[in-house]
Amino acid sequence: MKFPSFIKTSKYSRFHFEPRYYDPIKEEIQGKLKAARERQNQKDSGEDPTFYQSSISAAFRKRERxxxxxxxxxxxxxxxxxxxxxxxxxxxxxxxxxxxxxxxxxxxxxxxxxxxxxx
CATH class of the missing domain: 1.10.287 (Helix Hairpins)
Incomplete structure (x- = not known):
């Protein structure tokens, strides 16, 4: 039996977490494919080709002291x-x-x- 009260208590809440799977090899392959496509598109359009690394590990390597x-x-x-x-x-x-x-x-x-x- 619940008595009336001026103090509000929080309701029960569940914690829901969906883990993400990270595959560094797949990330690196996708980055290299994307860079190759960009270089190919730049060659076709006559622009100056530049290479940008898009993998997470490469970004961290740049920031190392x-x-x-x-x-x-x-x-x-x-x-x-x-x-x-x-x-x-x-x-x-x-x-x-x-x-x-x-x-x-x-x-x-x-x-x-x-x-x-x-x-």
């Missing part, structure tokens, strides 16, 4: 945590206070380098 900036950052974080652990092991809780005193210096120099005028 060429530098190892992230791996250096991850290495720095790992070394910092390891140093913090060793310091805590040998010096106790005083290491955390030292860390709290030195961290503003790090952020100061980092922000100063970022805000420095460029030539």
């Amino acid at each position: 060429k530098s190892s900036q992230t791996s250096v950052l991850q290495l720095g974080i790992a070394v910092g945590l390891f140093a913090l652990l060793l310091g805590w092991w040998f010096l106790g809780n005083d290491v955390f206070y030292i860390f709290l005193l030195l961290s503003p210096l790090y952020f100061y120099f980092r922000l100063r380098k970022r805000n420095a005028p460029r030539d």
Whole structure:
């Protein structure tokens, strides 16, 4: 038996998800066929042929970073945590206070380098 109430509760709702199948080989073949058709149409019309890659994997390859900036950052974080652990092991809780005193210096120099005028 339900009593009248001023509070509205949400009704039961179902989650419906239809998975899509992705075949990278088929995608690549379709991209190559499309590019070949475009080149053929451009040759027939006398335009300058250009090639555009339309596959998803090619688009991601273009956007990859060429530098190892992230791996250096991850290495720095790992070394910092390891140093913090060793310091805590040998010096106790005083290491955390030292860390709290030195961290503003790090952020100061980092922000100063970022805000420095460029030539």
